[in-house]
Amino acid sequence: GQQVMQIPQYQHVQEGEDFTTYCNSSTTLSNIQWYKQRPGGHPVFLIQLVKSGEVKKQKRLTFQFGEAKKNSSLHITATQTTDVGTYFCAASNSGYALNFGKGTSLLVTP
Amino acid sequence: DAGITQSPRHKVTETGTPVTLRCHQTENHRYMYWYRQDPGHGLRLIHYSYGVKDTDKGEVSDGYSVSRSKTEDFLLTLESATSSQTSVYFCAIRKDSFSGNTIYFGEGSWLTVV
Numbered sequence: 483g484q485q486v487m488q489i490p491q492y493q494h495v496q497e498g499e500d501f502t503t504y505c506n507s508s509t510t511l512s513n514i515q516w517y518k519q520r521p522g523g524h525p526v527f528l529i530q531l532v533k534s535g536e537v538k539k540q541k542r543l544t545f546q547f548g549e550a551k552k553n554s555s556l557h558i559t560a561t562q563t564t565d566v567g568t569y570f571c572a573a574s575n576s577g578y579a580l581n582f583g584k585g586t587s588l589l590v591t592p
Numbered sequence: 593d594a595g596i597t598q599s600p601r602h603k604v605t606e607t608g609t610p611v612t613l614r615c616h617q618t619e620n621h622r623y624m625y626w627y628r629q630d631p632g633h634g635l636r637l638i639h640y641s642y643g644v645k646d647t648d649k650g651e652v653s654d655g656y657s658v659s660r661s662k663t664e665d666f667l668l669t670l671e672s673a674t675s676s677q678t679s680v681y682f683c684a685i686r687k688d689s690f691s692g693n694t695i696y697f698g699e700g701s702w703l704t705v706v
Contacts, residue, residue: 513692524682524697525635532692570634572695578642579625579650580695584634 486514486573488583496591501558503586505571514554515580516545517570525570525582528556561590594696595619598683604704611670613701615683617663623686624666625695626650626658628679635682641666673705 487506495501505514513532517525529538531547531554538545542565544557558565568587572580595618605611615624626638627650637650639658647658655677657669670677683698 515694517695524699525695527694527696530692530694572635574693578623578648579637579640581637581651582627582635584632 485581486511486571486583488571488586490586491584492587492589494589494591495561497563498560501561501565501588503556503569503571503588505554505556505583507552507573510551511554511573512551513574514547515572516554516556517572517582518567519570519585520567523567558588561588563590563592566590594621594685594687596683596685596696596698598681598698598701600701601699602702604706605673607674607705608672611673611703611705613668613681613683613703615666615668615698617666617685619685619687620663621685621687622663624660625684625686626656626666626668627682627684627697628652629682629700630679638668638681670703673703675705677703678705679703 489504515530516528518528519525529545534551535549536547542559546555568585570582570585572582597616599614625640627635629635636652638652638656639650641647641660659667681701684695687694
């Protein structure tokens with residue numbers, strides 16, 4: 483399957499600071515998905531990127547897919563306490579299931 | 593809400609006992625999955641199903657079996673539970689659309705093996 487590595491594992495920011503998490507693969511990905519999991523909750527789908535160099539925005543969240551389709555990033559502008567949680571990237575493994583990165587846990591201090 | 597119900601939501605069991613977790617979906621999706629989540633390991637695929645009686649192993653399938661006798665139900669069985677199987681178990685379904693395939697998770701089943 484297509485393994486994805488995420489960095490950093492943890493990030494602690496002050497409210498209002500920006501945050502970025504990165505997802506990298508040694509192989510070309512057909513697409514990449516991002517999920518958010520609040521503490522005690524279940525992962526929730528955020529977005530899917532398919533095209534090389536694709537950039538998508540959701541309010542303060544910006545998602546990018548690299549030109550070579552081997553990496554992706556999620557950037558949050560001006561974090562808020564509601565952004566707390568773990569962010570996962572995921573890539574298909576032969577089409578039936580997703581392989582998830584280990585996630586980046588974001589803590590936002592007011 | 594993808595119409596996924598997991599049961600039980602919480603369970604404590606003793607080492608060596610069999611345990612079955614149930615996942616029920618109401619939207620007739622073909623693909624269903626069982627993942628486990630552990631600190632430092634993220635979400636790891638245990639087994640998945642691509643139709644009634646059609647299942648396959650994921651990356652951490654040892655010690656687990658699954659069954660899917662109806663489209664709506666996907667069962668995960670620990671034949672003889674071990675402490676290493678203490679984890680949070682998530683069932684998921686895949687929704688296929690023109691824009692792509694999206695995974696939706698159930699709320700999770702917290703299993704403690706003592």
